[in-house]
Amino acid sequence: MHDPWVFVAFLLPIGLLLPAVAVLMGILLGPRKPNAIKGTTYECGIETVGDTWVQFRASYYIFALIFVVFDVEAVFLFPWAVAYNRMELYMVLEGVLFLLILAAGLLYAWRKGALEWV
Amino acid sequence: MTVLQIVFLVTGLVTLLAGVMVVASPKLVHAALWLIVSLAGVAVLFVLLNANFLAVVQVVVYIGAIAILVIFAVMLTRRVMADSGPTHNPTWWLALVSALVLFGGLLALITQLPAFGATEAALPATDSLADLGTSLVDVNRYLVPFEVASVLLLAALVGAMAVARPAGEDEESGA
Amino acid sequence: MGDPFGIIGRWLIDLVTGLGMEPGAALTLLRFLGAAILATVLLLACFFLIVAERKLLGRFQDRYGPNRVGPWGVFQTVADFVKLIGKEIVIPDGIDKPVYWLAPLLVVMSVVGIWAVVPFAPGFRGTDLNVGVLYIVSIGAIGTLGIIMAGWSSNNKFALLGAFRAVAQLVSYEIPMVLTLLIPTMLAGSMGVTAIVEAQKDLWFIAAAPLAAAVFLISSVAENGRAPFDLMEGESEIVAGFNIEYGGLAFGMFYVGEFLHAFTVGVLFSTLFLGGWRGPGAEAYPLLGLVYFFAKALAVWFLTIWVRGSFPRVRIDQLLALNWKFLTPLALVIVALTAVVDKMAAEQGWSQLLSLLAANAVLALVMFAVLGAYGRSVRRREEKLRGNAAALQAGSAR
Numbered sequence: 001m002h003d004p005w006v007f008v009a010f011l012l013p014i015g016l017l018l019p020a021v022a023v024l025m026g027i028l029l030g031p032r033k034p035n036a037i038k039g040t041t042y043e044c045g046i047e048t049v050g051d052t053w054v055q056f057r058a059s060y061y062i063f064a065l066i067f068v069v070f071d072v073e074a075v076f077l078f079p080w081a082v083a084y085n086r087m088e089l090y091m092v093l094e095g096v097l098f099l100l101i102l103a104a105g106l107l108y109a110w111r112k113g114a115l116e117w118v
Numbered sequence: 119m120t121v122l123q124i125v126f127l128v129t130g131l132v133t134l135l136a137g138v139m140v141v142a143s144p145k146l147v148h149a150a151l152w153l154i155v156s157l158a159g160v161a162v163l164f165v166l167l168n169a170n171f172l173a174v175v176q177v178v179v180y181i182g183a184i185a186i187l188v189i190f191a192v193m194l195t196r197r198v199m200a201d202s203g204p205t206h207n208p209t210w211w212l213a214l215v216s217a218l219v220l221f222g223g224l225l226a227l228i229t230q231l232p233a234f235g236a237t238e239a240a241l242p243a244t245d246s247l248a249d250l251g252t253s254l255v256d257v258n259r260y261l262v263p264f265e266v267a268s269v270l271l272l273a274a275l276v277g278a279m280a281v282a283r284p285a286g287e288d289e290e291s292g293a
Numbered sequence: 294m295g296d297p298f299g300i301i302g303r304w305l306i307d308l309v310t311g312l313g314m315e316p317g318a319a320l321t322l323l324r325f326l327g328a329a330i331l332a333t334v335l336l337l338a339c340f341f342l343i344v345a346e347r348k349l350l351g352r353f354q355d356r357y358g359p360n361r362v363g364p365w366g367v368f369q370t371v372a373d374f375v376k377l378i379g380k381e382i383v384i385p386d387g388i389d390k391p392v393y394w395l396a397p398l399l400v401v402m403s404v405v406g407i408w409a410v411v412p413f414a415p416g417f418r419g420t421d422l423n424v425g426v427l428y429i430v431s432i433g434a435i436g437t438l439g440i441i442m443a444g445w446s447s448n449n450k451f452a453l454l455g456a457f458r459a460v461a462q463l464v465s466y467e468i469p470m471v472l473t474l475l476i477p478t479m480l481a482g483s484m485g486v487t488a489i490v491e492a493q494k495d496l497w498f499i500a501a502a503p504l505a506a507a508v509f510l511i512s513s514v515a516e517n518g519r520a521p522f523d524l525m526e527g528e529s530e531i532v533a534g535f536n537i538e539y540g541g542l543a544f545g546m547f548y549v550g551e552f553l554h555a556f557t558v559g560v561l562f563s564t565l566f567l568g569g570w571r572g573p574g575a576e577a578y579p580l581l582g583l584v585y586f587f588a589k590a591l592a593v594w595f596l597t598i599w600v601r602g603s604f605p606r607v608r609i610d611q612l613l614a615l616n617w618k619f620l621t622p623l624a625l626v627i628v629a630l631t632a633v634v635d636k637m638a639a640e641q642g643w644s645q646l647l648s649l650l651a652a653n654a655v656l657a658l659v660m661f662a663v664l665g666a667y668g669r670s671v672r673r674r675e676e677k678l679r680g681n682a683a684a685l686q687a688g689s690a691r
Binding site: 002058062065072075081083084091092105108109112 | 184251256
């Protein structure tokens with residue numbers, strides 16, 4: 001029942017542990033000579049001015065939003081694709097309709113300029 | 119105590135603890151990361167219920183898309199590292215009491231359901247995915263909600279763009 | 294020859310049950326050993342993958358590549374590893390410690406986790422999830438999370454900017470990748486990777502869906518952050534992006550994750566579209582299946598290195614425009630077209646392969662025509678602008 005997941009349940013923590021061991025080796029075996037200048041933020045050699053914050057750019061957020069919608073759509077289509085071989089043509093067309101509605105959404109986003117990296 | 123029960127209890131506890139930490143973390147980005155832990159806990163619970171598809175969908179959509187969106191929103195609208203401080207007000211105990219009362223009430227209601235305490239239903243066989251697929255396009259079953267879902271996603275897309283784009287760009291837009 | 298992997302597995306189980314363990318626990322122990330061996334072999338294989346890639350890149354660039362350390366330079370990465378261990382991991386002030394240290398671990402875990410569902414040979418695989426394809430996507434999404442954690446925790450605005458751009462790229466290219474993954478699922482009738490390889494008995498899926506395979510390859514290369522899409526770590530542009538503040542082996546883990554992912558892209562493409570371990574005689578001799586598997590994966594990996602050595606880097610706006618204005622609409626059309634054509638072919642009794650190939654050919658022609666028209670309109674606009682600028686200059690020079 002849950003048999004297939006046992007291997008995954010072992011592989012993921014091991015995959016997390018092995019690099020942890022490597023990094024730990026680096027920390028233990030490497031020299032450690034901290035000084036005030038080494039600890040400062042790297043900004044190509046010049047001093048950092050102001051707090052660390054990034055100006056709000058709507059484009060990052062908009063791309064992530066569009067991604068969420070298309071991700072959910074793609075996930076909806078997977079059961080349809082799995083059942084593909086036992087479907088009639090009209091069922092396939094219904095799935096294609098689902099896809100086309102969202103393609104229309106992409107076209108709308110394109111025309112509205114939301115896909116520009118300004 | 120079978121292994122399954124132990125795994126379930128541990129996962130449940132981790133999920134609950136992560137949920138509490140989401141509320142109690144002083145740093146907002148830490149709260150977002152604890153949210154991801156609790157979402158991952160829910161995915162493990164789906165696996166325990168033999169709902170493989172829902173488990174991976176949970177990770178792909180919730181952790182891979184929505185959590186990243188939440189983190190973007192938090193990082194882009196805050197002074198990132200300088201964000202800490204009390205996140206609860208003096209009457210937090212009142213909220214806790216009302217939450218516990220609500221939980222107790224719901225628990226009392228659920229235990230009165232006839233299905234509660236019945237013998238465990240057999241978990242579905244693993245090839246329910248193809249059945250889900252055919253049911254999504256079957257006229258008698260879930261076809262209408264399926265297509266309405268696509269329209270809903272379209273509405274979400276249009277609405278999100280209308281809200282997120284800075285004002286004054288309408289004149290310059292267009293291909 | 295029989296089934297060597299089955300024989301080894303059964304021998305191990307018999308050995309352990311002979312020592313008094315019950316068969317259920319013995320199987321679990323076998324799985325644990327398998328997972329440990331797989332993860333270790335993968336990380337160790339990077340030592341040779343990285344040096345092979347550097348030598349190949351060198352040859353593409355008409356130079357030798359590393360050839361000092363060991364015969365033909367094969368121990369170069371071992372030397373690099375030793376060097377990285379000896380480097381001080383400079384820990385900057387003001388970082389968010391738990392997030393900072395967790396990020397490189399998550400990135401490596403996300404690549405190693407993909408190998409759990411890959412079938413190396415008939416009967417030889419980590420596990421067989423019936424949602425294998427989506428599982429691969431979900432584990433990849435965790436890598437994206439690792440990058441944003443790295444960028445944020447570094448207390449460095451350039452790291453944060455780099456992380457945002459990297460995540461915008463990764464997230465965008467996931468869409469055509471997930472959409473084209475619908476095609477093998479449709480053709481095989483299952484999301485399980487083992488089932489997809491089984492279904493390629495008579496026909497490799499690349500023949501049935503060449504355009505989808507191409508889109509999948511391009512998106513996977515972009516997901517990996519390889520040239521021409523290597524803006525995530527554009528060394529000459531944003532100074533290493535999200536891993537600016539990582540030193541020594543912590544940086545080494547990001548590096549290892551990227552190179553292992555490159556090989557994983559080759560493995561995934563060959564499994565989903567080139568038939569995985571399928572080849573003449575593979576069912577009878579599983580070891581032969583293993584050979585075919587690695588040969589195909591290495592061939593695709595070589596192709597991605599070839600692309601890396603041949604193309605310049607794309608700008609971020611070109612990158613995102615390529616994805617949202619070209620690859621995503623193309624992927625949507627491919628899925629719709631393949632679904633309809635394949636079902637019509639099944640109902641009318643046409644040959645599945647020929648009708649799909651015809652549909653792909655028509656779509657490719659339409660695609661090239663659209664691209665050509667777009668290119669011409671851009672060129673006409675440029676010439677008009679240049680013409681205007683020249684006229685202005687001539688006018689002002691007088």
